[in-house]
Amino acid sequence: MGRLGQDFYRRSTLTVARELLGQRLVRVMDGQRLSGFIVEVEAYIGEDDAACHAARGRTPRNEVMYGPPGHTYVYFVYGMHHCLNVVTEEEGFPAAVLVRALQPLEGLDIMRRHRSGKPDGELVNGPAKLCQALAIKRDFNGVDLCTSEVLFIERGRRVAPEEIGASSRIGIKADEIARSVPWRFYFQGSDFVSKVQHTSKVRCI
DNA sequence: TATACGATCACCT
DNA sequence: GGTGATCGTATAC
Numbered sequence: 243m244g245r246l247g248q249d250f251y252r253r254s255t256l257t258v259a260r261e262l263l264g265q266r267l268v269r270v271m272d273g274q275r276l277s278g279f280i281v282e283v284e285a286y287i288g289e290d291d292a293a294c295h296a297a298r299g300r301t302p303r304n305e306v307m308y309g310p311p312g313h314t315y316v317y318f319v320y321g322m323h324h325c326l327n328v329v330t331e332e333e334g335f336p337a338a339v340l341v342r343a344l345q346p347l348e349g350l351d352i353m354r355r356h357r358s359g360k361p362d363g364e365l366v367n368g369p370a371k372l373c374q375a376l377a378i379k380r381d382f383n384g385v386d387l388c389t390s391e392v393l394f395i396e397r398g399r400r401v402a403p404e405e406i407g408a409s410s411r412i413g414i415k416a417d418e419i420a421r422s423v424p425w426r427f428y429f430q431g432s433d434f435v436s437k438v439q440h441t442s443k444v445r446c447i
Numbered sequence: 448t449a450t451a452c453g454a455t456c457a458c459c460t
Numbered sequence: 461g462g463t464g465a466t467c468g469t470a471t472a473c
Binding site for chain 1: 465466467468469470471
Binding site: 284286293294295317319320321322323325327340342368369370371411412413414415416 | 454
């Protein structure tokens with residue numbers, strides 16, 4: 243039942259991304275736990291990554307990416323959606339892991355309410371969907387996952403390397419390199435990963 | 448001040 | 461397969 247500590251996050255972003263698979267994201271609301279295993283993530287690494295929000299340097303929006311590891315970076319996109327990231331690496335280096343999908347475990351009834359009756363398979367199978375299901379909005383930007391009472395990540399289940407697939411990242415509109423690097427990680431064959439289609443090559447790691 | 452656009456989703460054909 | 465919703469940000473004027 244241990245919670246992941248700051249040392250977990252203060253490592254290479256690709257390592258943290260892969261190792262976040264199978265960990266348990268927990269949101270506590272009104273004393274109730276909403277949780278799920280993380281089944282899909284993407285890494286965004288530094289100012290040289292054209293798809294990273296820090297690609298054009300420090301701004302008020304991406305400030306927390308430059309801060310200490312283990313804090314959240316929550317941003318608002320498309321005028322209506324929120325996405326949840328976990329800040330990684332040493333303080334000063336801007337990088338984070340986007341949490342893209344969960345396998346729901348606890349608090350399904352509340353998630354269904356937040357997702358207005360969507361089928362269980364579509365409660366948390368996308369980065370904005372899971373924020374809606376867990377009621378994570380901009381006021382959750384900068385939360386310390388290592389100390390917060392309302393949002394944190396617990397050690398989940400053991401994961402074998404063969405279970406993990408990798409692909410290019412979804413939905414980004416940056417340059418060819420950024421669009422092709424295999425920095426999306428997910429459980430192969432899981433019914434809970436996001437459904438966004440893309441045709442890029444998929445490989446095992 | 449003005450404008451273009453996005454790490455998405457839902458709904459359409 | 462395609463597209464509209466909707467608004468905070470970054471950047472240009």
